[in-house]
Amino acid sequence: MNYGIALFPSKKLQDLVNSYRKRYDTNYALVPPHLTLKTAFEATVENLEQITKELRQIADKSAPLTISIKKVSSFSPVNNVIYLKVEPTEELQELHEKLHTGSLESQPEYAFVPHITIGQNLSDDEHSDVLGSLKMLEMKHEEVVDRFHLLYQLENGSWTVYETFLLGKDCN
């Protein structure tokens, strides 16, 4: 089964992001707006108990995260993905690294660029038009996120939450 780890920003930010995703993101109906912490990985139901145990330990020891957004950006020319760029912080980078060790050991495909996708699979022309107008927007947002989620993928490509992990239990 395919699993992934992500955090959901506040409802306010999800609503804003969805107002763009509705038009520009082919994955709009498959998963709520999110920041991916670990891209899709294979695991068996038998491995799941160990994985969730380690995720609980990681979450307990990781403080809540500040998500700061200042601009819209794009992964072009690698691919035509438009996203809200989340300012990289040591906390985000550390959590990302912990989610790639132990039972979760894997080599990330790309360097970790924290982001929330707002458009993808756009034609070159559309990508350039949309990016141009979105870059004009005043985009300043900051919030604290105190949880992440382990999700699994259904056959239709959509994602269901398996479990939520609250951050910072051991940080008080």
Place this chain on the structure above:
Amino acid sequence: MNYGIALFPSKKLQDLVNSYRKRYDTNYALVPPHLTLKTAFEATVENLEQITKELRQIADKSAPLTISIKKVSSFSPVNNVIYLKVEPTEELQELHEKLHTGSLESQPEYAFVPHITIGQNLSDDEHSDVLGSLKMLEMKHEEVVDRFHLLYQLENGSWTVYETFLLGKDCN
């Protein structure tokens, strides 16, 4: 904000249910296949801490649930909702009741009929056609569910998971 409480059945059952929902359920893209334990209710972010605290206590004291499905049924003539009927059990009924007391006090709109929706908002003719053919299917499925989820609704009508609650921590 609108909140709801639901459990997700196994991926296997969700995939089966989605194969019908894709054609017959107007809410297909808004939420994964689920069994509703508490329909949409209003809560403020300020109430949320108390609500999740009580949900944790309820979950700790409630044993994992056996979900047994034997047939397809419909809420017609009340409405044209077609669903997998989940056999009512004392455990399901008790959990449903606990989720309507304390901070979660509310009067359910209908008697609790545990079900997983596979079609809704169908015309009378389509409802009757689809129900007729689905009733012919051999439908025998049983599984154990060990968690439920608190979800909130976005402005586009879709649902995001806020937190997962594992059943039975105090039941060993």
